Amino acid sequence: MFSDPVTFVVNALYLIPALLIGLIGHEFAHAVVAVARGDQTPRLDGRLSLNPSHHLDPLGTIAILLVGFGWAKPVRINPFRMRGRYDAALVALAGPLTNLLIAFVLAIPIKLGVLAGAFDPSSPPWRLLQVAFILNVVLAVFNLLPIPPLDGFSFLSSLFRRRFPTPFIWIDRNAQAILLVFVLVLFVGGFLGFSFLQFIYRPILRFILALPPFPLGG
Numbered sequence: 008m009f010s011d012p013v014t015f016v017v018n019a020l021y022l023i024p025a026l027l028i029g030l031i032g033h034e035f036a037h038a039v040v041a042v043a044r045g046d047q048t049p050r051l052d053g054r055l056s057l058n059p060s061h062h063l064d065p066l067g068t069i070a071i072l073l074v075g076f077g078w079a080k081p082v083r084i085n086p087f088r089m090r091g092r093y094d095a096a097l098v099a100l101a102g103p104l105t106n107l108l109i110a111f112v113l114a115i116p117i118k119l120g121v122l123a124g125a126f127d128p129s130s131p132p133w134r135l136l137q138v139a140f141i142l143n144v145v146l147a148v149f150n151l152l153p154i155p156p157l158d159g160f161s162f163l164s165s166l167f168r169r170r171f172p173t174p175f176i177w178i179d180r181n182a183q184a185i186l187l188v189f190v191l192v193l194f195v196g197g198f199l200g201f202s203f204l205q206f207i208y209r210p211i212l213r214f215i216l217a218l219p220p221f222p223l224g225g
Contacts, residue, residue: 025139029146030079036105037082044094096165099158106147113140118221148208155182
C-alpha cells in the first residue's frame with residue numbers, strides 16, 4: 008500500500024464494489040431464508056435490507072481496504088424458532104449458494120464478451136465483472152470450509168451435533184484457537200504467494216464458465 012499507493016487505490020476501486028456485492032448478497036440470503044423458515048430475528052435486526060449499512064462490519068470494511076478481504080456482520084438466528092429440524096442448515100447454505108448464483112449471473116456477460124471477441128481484461132468494466140465473478144466464487148468456497156464460525160461448520164453442526172455432540176463440544180471450546188491457526192495459514196500462504204483455496208475455486212470457476220447459457224470450453 009505504502010510502496011505503490013496508486014496501484015493500491017486502483018485495485019481497491021475494483022475490489023470494494025465486488026466484495027460489497029458478494030458480502031451483502033451473502034448476508035441478505037441468510038436473513039431471507041431464516042425469516043422464511045419462521046425465525047423473525049433477522050427482520051427485527053433490520054437484516055432484510057440491501058442497505059450496506061445494515062450489513063457491513065466496521066473492522067471487516069477496513070480489512071477490505073488494507074488486506075483485500077473482509078467480512079460483514081453475521082446474521083443472528085434462533086434455530087428454535089424455525090419450523091423444521093434442518094432449517095438452520097438451509098440458512099447456513101443460503102449465503103454461499105447465493106455467492107455462486109451471483110457468480111453464475113456475472114459469468115453470462117463475461118462469456119458473451121469472450122464469444123464476441125470483445126472481452127478485454129484490462130478494460131475497467133470487464134475487469135470489474137471479472138473481479139466480482141472470481142471473488143463471489145472465492146467467498147462461497149471460503150465460507151463452506153468446516154471451520155467455526157464459517158457457514159460450513161454451521162451447516163455440519165446443524166446436521167450432526169445432536170448425534171455426535173462430543174467433537175462439536177471440543178471444537179466449541181477451542182474455536183478461537185482453531186480460527187487463529189486457520190487465519191495464520193491463510194496469511195502465511197498469501198505472503199508466500201500460495202493459497203490452498205485456489206485448488207477448490209479454480210475448478211469451480213471453469214465449471215461455471217462451461218455451464219449454459221453460452222458455455223465456454225472447460
